[in-house]
Amino acid sequence: MTTIDRRHLLVGTAALTVSAALTTPAYAAPHRPSELGEAQPLDGRAFPAYDYTRANKLPREMTGYWTKSFDVAGTTRTAKVYISAETPVRSYYTVIAVPDGAGTAEFLQSSGWRDVADQRQEGLFVLEPGPGGWAGAEAEAAYVAAAMAFHQGNSYFSIFGEHYLVGYGSGAPVLEAWAVANPLRVIAQAYADSAGLSAEYLASYAAREFDGQTPYTPVDLPAGLRRIRYDETVLPTWYLHPDPRSSAASVAYWKHANDTVASAGHDGTLGTVYRQRPGSSRWMTSHAGPISKVAVQEHRADPRSRTTTRRIVDFLSAYTRYENSFAYGNALYERADFRRLGVEVHTMQVAGFVREYLVYVPRSARRRAPVVLVWPGDSQTDKVFMDATQWWKVAEREGFVLVVVCEQYSRTSVVVSHRDSLTFFRQLRETITARYDVDPTRWYSTGQSAGSQVTQNLAIAFPEYFAAVATTSFPAAPNAAGTVSIDGVAYPAAGRAIPNYMIYGYGDIQQFVGTLWDDTANLTDSWARYHLGVDGLTLADADTTAGRRSGFHDRFQTWTWNAPGTAIPIFKLTRNLYRSHNTTAEEPPLLWDFLKHYSHEVGKDGAVTRYYSPSAFGRPGDRRRL
Numbered sequence: 001m002t003t004i005d006r007r008h009l010l011v012g013t014a015a016l017t018v019s020a021a022l023t024t025p026a027y028a029a030p031h032r033p034s035e036l037g038e039a040q041p042l043d044g045r046a047f048p049a050y051d052y053t054r055a056n057k058l059p060r061e062m063t064g065y066w067t068k069s070f071d072v073a074g075t076t077r078t079a080k081v082y083i084s085a086e087t088p089v090r091s092y093y094t095v096i097a098v099p100d101g102a103g104t105a106e107f108l109q110s111s112g113w114r115d116v117a118d119q120r121q122e123g124l125f126v127l128e129p130g131p132g133g134w135a136g137a138e139a140e141a142a143y144v145a146a147a148m149a150f151h152q153g154n155s156y157f158s159i160f161g162e163h164y165l166v167g168y169g170s171g172a173p174v175l176e177a178w179a180v181a182n183p184l185r186v187i188a189q190a191y192a193d194s195a196g197l198s199a200e201y202l203a204s205y206a207a208r209e210f211d212g213q214t215p216y217t218p219v220d221l222p223a224g225l226r227r228i229r230y231d232e233t234v235l236p237t238w239y240l241h242p243d244p245r246s247s248a249a250s251v252a253y254w255k256h257a258n259d260t261v262a263s264a265g266h267d268g269t270l271g272t273v274y275r276q277r278p279g280s281s282r283w284m285t286s287h288a289g290p291i292s293k294v295a296v297q298e299h300r301a302d303p304r305s306r307t308t309t310r311r312i313v314d315f316l317s318a319y320t321r322y323e324n325s326f327a328y329g330n331a332l333y334e335r336a337d338f339r340r341l342g343v344e345v346h347t348m349q350v351a352g353f354v355r356e357y358l359v360y361v362p363r364s365a366r367r368r369a370p371v372v373l374v375w376p377g378d379s380q381t382d383k384v385f386m387d388a389t390q391w392w393k394v395a396e397r398e399g400f401v402l403v404v405v406c407e408q409y410s411r412t413s414v415v416v417s418h419r420d421s422l423t424f425f426r427q428l429r430e431t432i433t434a435r436y437d438v439d440p441t442r443w444y445s446t447g448q449s450a451g452s453q454v455t456q457n458l459a460i461a462f463p464e465y466f467a468a469v470a471t472t473s474f475p476a477a478p479n480a481a482g483t484v485s486i487d488g489v490a491y492p493a494a495g496r497a498i499p500n501y502m503i504y505g506y507g508d509i510q511q512f513v514g515t516l517w518d519d520t521a522n523l524t525d526s527w528a529r530y531h532l533g534v535d536g537l538t539l540a541d542a543d544t545t546a547g548r549r550s551g552f553h554d555r556f557q558t559w560t561w562n563a564p565g566t567a568i569p570i571f572k573l574t575r576n577l578y579r580s581h582n583t584t585a586e587e588p589p590l591l592w593d594f595l596k597h598y599s600h601e602v603g604k605d606g607a608v609t610r611y612y613s614p615s616a617f618g619r620p621g622d623r624r625r626l
Helices: 104-110 113-120 141-152 171-181 199-206 248-257 306-316 382-389 391-398 421-435 450-461 523-535 588-595
Strands: 017-021 064-072 075-083 093-097 123-127 163-168 186-192 237-240 265-267 271-275 293-297 319-322 331-334 344-350 353-360 369-375 401-405 438-447 468-472 483-486 489-492 500-505 548-550 556-562 569-576 598-602 608-612
Touching: 064 141, 075 104, 075 113, 075 141, 093 113, 093 141, 093 171, 104 113, 104 123, 113 123, 113 306, 123 141, 123 171, 141 171, 163 171, 163 306, 171 186, 171 199, 171 248, 186 306, 186 319, 199 248, 237 248, 237 306, 248 293, 319 382, 344 421, 353 382, 353 421, 369 382, 369 391, 369 421, 369 450, 382 391, 382 401, 391 401, 391 588, 401 421, 421 438, 421 450, 438 450, 438 588, 450 468, 450 483, 450 489, 450 500, 468 588, 500 523, 500 588, 523 569, 569 588
Parallel strands: 093 123, 093 163, 163 186, 186 237, 237 293, 369 401, 369 438, 438 468, 468 500, 500 569
Antiparallel strands: 017 344, 064 075, 075 123, 265 271, 271 293, 319 331, 344 353, 353 401, 438 598, 483 489, 548 556, 556 569, 598 608
8 A cells, every 4th residue: 555645546547557566664574584595706707687577676687695705915805795686776785894703694684684685675785804803994994995896886786876884893993984084975874882993093084175076077166165074074873882982082073074962862772862963054964954963872782683783774774865976066865765755666668668667746745736757867766866866855845746767777787777768758648647636737857967868858859748847967959950869769859948947067067067158169058049049038138147146155056038028937047066967955946946837738739838827826817828
């Protein structure tokens, strides 16, 4: 049963939907699976073949228990991987440093970690001590670096890109040391029976500053901007029974990083809790607010206890994070609980392939609710984007139906990208319209990167499909022949207006950066030239050439064009001065604030009539024809 309010569902279902189910509850009754047995080697193993029988799942041949070896200064070290039978592409993984003396398979089984992975449809990456046990945080740095490099980039499985860390005993400081050195890549961490790190090690990273380098275009950070330090990276942390004599420096480090209050509260499970300070100015929570905490449970918790594992998972999985390579775009958020929210996970046959998509109908959605269709970026699955963009929070607050598309296997069997997008959209529109009480005049499309390209191409070739579009980080424009390519097929530009908004980053892909007023012509200029032309506007019709500034640290620089002879915005562009290519969850509310004001009607002859409502159709009779 879903938790969707029955008033949203219409009689009957669409024949195109193959299956529909919620994600498995985080803690179903233990199914007592068979013992893990011997781990199978990944060394020398061929990469898995494509498995088109699955939608957004890793190939079946990769599920199970694996071992990978590493040569570290002449010594062979190993790490284990556990992939549950239903682990999707780009899943969350928990990185575990097992305690000294523990057999990894037995520990994963007895502690319940294997069950957690199966029930949550996630993966485990397990660091193991050498023959003489864990040698200490700094001595193990080379091993951890080698293992994590493999974990973060290989063709056997793919990961969300941010990690949950759990360390036990002497393995805890080893993993914590990696977190201190790589804080942008950690969502949350928990350490049991840890001695902590030395003050000297912590100090060696604390004052390091993040610069403007990105994987794409460098961000020119203003001279007066205070740089983010490593020890200002907000990272939720829980210590279970730490050594009080040696862990004080670690606890103090993370309390500072999380900008916690001085006075602690008490929680029956977490112990002493230091919550992030209200009004905290940390970059990583500038949008989500003070959601982080540092907790210290003084009592010992049995590391092999399933109750201990469940509590650790509850702590960690309350959080998610996105953007692991650029600090000023990195952010901590609340993770979506699919079961609590009632998110539906569906599959559908599209052009002969099984495809997945998510539907979220929040309780705030009323009859004839608007629909926002989300196209993730290249390699970004529907589940990744549900959390990374926080569109679900906007839907919850604003009462629209959220539909998130998943892609299909592309460059390897563990990576996805867009294909058959036009066919997929047409089927989805029919399915969603048949199954849910939605407003056919208020379909909106958005997307990031390659997903933005899909939306923008549809807006050019088929503007009648949507009331408005608003995307991030990929413009599109007709080529010299006046066409755009969708799924490898050329479609002529319709030459008809559609309300359009795009946000991109200062440090974005080189083809997109700069402004419309600089001397460098790129794809953003071509995109603007096409839409301004069909809108009957020119560059000079912008509200300002400098751009209006807003947001945290005035990060948004925005230009707006109104429809000729009106005060109705029809074209809009924002440059985010403090991000690279990846979007941030601060942007979807801006996109929705643009989209929500538009509706459209398509006549039998194909003619499109568009409307603008200042109240976003909240006040009867205030809509105006564009």
